[in-house]
Amino acid sequence: xxxxxxxxxxxxxxxxxxxxxxxxxxxxxxxxxxxxxxxxxxxxxxxxxxxxxxxxxxxxxxxxxxxxxxxxxxxxxxxxxxxxxxxxxxxxxxxxxxxxxxxxxxxx
Numbered sequence: 445x446x447x448x449x450x451x452x453x454x455x456x457x458x459x460x461x462x463x464x465x466x467x468x469x470x471x472x473x474x475x476x477x478x479x480x481x482x483x484x485x486x487x488x489x490x491x492x493x494x495x496x497x498x499x500x501x502x503x504x505x506x507x508x509x510x511x512x513x514x515x516x517x518x519x520x521x522x523x524x525x526x527x528x529x530x531x532x533x534x535x536x537x538x539x540x541x542x543x544x545x546x547x548x549x550x551x552x
Contacts, residue, residue, distance in 0.1 A: 461551070504533025509525045511524075529550065
């Protein structure tokens, strides 16, 4: 189970870092996915895993807010919004007993 950024929406003049770094600039919203993947990186068919997913902000409640995906209404996506504080956070997702976490950090 992999939890990772797949896109950023940033204020003008704010440069987004590479997605794989797990960093979220204070001037950006980060779009996170936990879509189940096969070993080769392709999506597991939805009929295999269903629509049940549990999200948990394990650490960093004062650093980021986790909102539902209002753009695509996909239960496997979330939007991270910063509180303005530079620090770490841990966002986890569980599907069919498999858990993955994003150990992220907000940056100036």
